[in-house]
Amino acid sequence: MAELWTGYVWPVVIIIAEIIAIVLPLLIGVAYLTYAERKVIGAIQLRKGPNTVGPFGLLQPMADGAKLFFKEIIIPQGASKGVFLLAPMMTFTLALIAWAVIPVNAGWVLSNINVGVLYLFAISSLGVYGIIMAGWASNSKYAFLGGLRSAAQMVSYEVSIGFVMISILLCVGSLNLSDVVHAQEKGVWFIIPHFPMFIVFYISGLAETNRSPFDLPEGESELVAGYMVEYSGMPFALFFLGEYANMFLMSGTITTLFLGGWLPPIAVAPFTWVPGIIWFALKVCVLLFGFLWIRATMPRYRYDQLMRLGWKVFLPLSLVWLVLTAGVLEVFGLVPN
Amino acid sequence: MIQALIFYMFAGITVASAVMVISARNPVHAVLFLILAFFNAAGLFLLLGAEFLAMVLVVVYVGAVAVLFLFVVMLLDINFLKLREGFLTYLPTGALIGAILLVELVLMGGSWKFAADAPLSVSTRTPDMAMITNTDALGRLIYTDYIYLFQASGLILLVAMIGTILLTLRTRPGVRKQNIARQNARTRETSVEIRKVPSGGGI
Numbered sequence: 027m028a029e030l031w032t033g034y035v036w037p038v039v040i041i042i043a044e045i046i047a048i049v050l051p052l053l054i055g056v057a058y059l060t061y062a063e064r065k066v067i068g069a070i071q072l073r074k075g076p077n078t079v080g081p082f083g084l085l086q087p088m089a090d091g092a093k094l095f096f097k098e099i100i101i102p103q104g105a106s107k108g109v110f111l112l113a114p115m116m117t118f119t120l121a122l123i124a125w126a127v128i129p130v131n132a133g134w135v136l137s138n139i140n141v142g143v144l145y146l147f148a149i150s151s152l153g154v155y156g157i158i159m160a161g162w163a164s165n166s167k168y169a170f171l172g173g174l175r176s177a178a179q180m181v182s183y184e185v186s187i188g189f190v191m192i193s194i195l196l197c198v199g200s201l202n203l204s205d206v207v208h209a210q211e212k213g214v215w216f217i218i219p220h221f222p223m224f225i226v227f228y229i230s231g232l233a234e235t236n237r238s239p240f241d242l243p244e245g246e247s248e249l250v251a252g253y254m255v256e257y258s259g260m261p262f263a264l265f266f267l268g269e270y271a272n273m274f275l276m277s278g279t280i281t282t283l284f285l286g287g288w289l290p291p292i293a294v295a296p297f298t299w300v301p302g303i304i305w306f307a308l309k310v311c312v313l314l315f316g317f318l319w320i321r322a323t324m325p326r327y328r329y330d331q332l333m334r335l336g337w338k339v340f341l342p343l344s345l346v347w348l349v350l351t352a353g354v355l356e357v358f359g360l361v362p363n
Numbered sequence: 364m365i366q367a368l369i370f371y372m373f374a375g376i377t378v379a380s381a382v383m384v385i386s387a388r389n390p391v392h393a394v395l396f397l398i399l400a401f402f403n404a405a406g407l408f409l410l411l412g413a414e415f416l417a418m419v420l421v422v423v424y425v426g427a428v429a430v431l432f433l434f435v436v437m438l439l440d441i442n443f444l445k446l447r448e449g450f451l452t453y454l455p456t457g458a459l460i461g462a463i464l465l466v467e468l469v470l471m472g473g474s475w476k477f478a479a480d481a482p483l484s485v486s487t488r489t490p491d492m493a494m495i496t497n498t499d500a501l502g503r504l505i506y507t508d509y510i511y512l513f514q515a516s517g518l519i520l521l522v523a524m525i526g527t528i529l530l531t532l533r534t535r536p537g538v539r540k541q542n543i544a545r546q547n548a549r550t551r552e553t554s555v556e557i558r559k560v561p562s563g564g565g566i
Contacts (some may be wrong), residue, residue, distance in 0.1 A: 034365065079441075082520070106389070106392075107392075108488070109392070109395065136449055138412060139414065140496045140497065140498070141415055141418050141497070141498065144418035144422065145420055147418075148421040148425075148426060150426060151421070151422055151425070151426025152421070152426060153425065154430055155398070155430075158430070158433060158434075158437075159395070162391060162437055170437075173548045174434070174437075174438075177430055177433075177434055181427060181431075183432055184426070184427075200496075200500075201496075201498055206445050218517045275495075330541070331541075334543070359521075
């Protein structure tokens, strides 16, 4: 009995507690990211943004959530019911489970696996299913077109994301995300030697999360709302939250790969007093602000331009950079291990 | 005990979804079940300690190949009831292929049972998993002992890719395309002209 407790029950309790410790701040962050987005865009457009519900409109996300929760879930006639309801759940779940491998502080990671980078890549490549399933199951032209667009877009940009990740991994010599951060502790943050790839990764991240200026899957001027057009109530809310959680995930990935994760900018006294998780959160916030800023300033890309950028600019660029990185590491004898 | 339970869960779902792939009426549902089968196969790899293979299975098969599958199946406009009509005529061929695959599987399982030390006699042995990681072991094997085979498989894929592009590439006349370089090369002088227009005169 005691063995059952120490061997099986207690570890499960610990893991569940850790999952809650990751997911709860993330969900609060997601809720307040929607608020921050409206405030930031409001400020950029010289408006006030939400300011009525609670002080400074701070309770607005709760009000929105409550509204969506009590709305009726409408399933269109001719829709494939199971797939229709599965799609938003999948989008949301995938955005959350990737956090299992991201280290938010030294040793603060749910699962310190050896293939962390590959796991992140695998999860982000699964993200397309939620959208393509939603597009197909809705049994509507607009939704279907949105789904197809999104599938082509995400598959295209994944290729260059993969190559950028390989360039980073060459400098680390391990697929473990904690090792990626430790490698930056000894040298410089990878944003400095890999600056062009940071830009490529950030823009590909925008395309991967279907954010403006690459939000063609939901382009409201032509596709109404794309794959989301038939959704209402909680399924819609899950898509919406999934999109924002994906932004968090992408920012977390970029922070780990390029911005030194939980490390302070300079390892001297006043900076090292601040706990690592604060640094991690700060870096994520800066990147997220970039997402919002871009949304408020950039016009949407045309679809052929989007494809051209992915295949004809980013792919050759990241491939050349990969060869260059390997060459430099080999010639100067910097290969890890 | 837990490991065995998880194994039976993954294996059971893999087999069940594989059965659904061939019995689902809707082709899109069939592809979705195929994806579920891939996913659970990745879970089985994980249980074996082959974490790299598991992740690559998800990245390549689920993340790329199956997406394109789904793409094609959704876009095809085929009457799938008609496809089912020829079921009996194709049955012998299908059964034969199935039987061959089954025999091969049984033979492989048999060698496992009857020559249990066969894996030990191969020239490149599996390295000790406690010493190096999965990715490291695979890398050493592929990029040292089997480098030529690896490069050759890459070349085959390249040839296949070029062939596909050659077969499907067609240049249609009269399609306007954007030439980004030419567009960027335009200057104010070459594109805009400001003139004083006398009223009633025109240019």
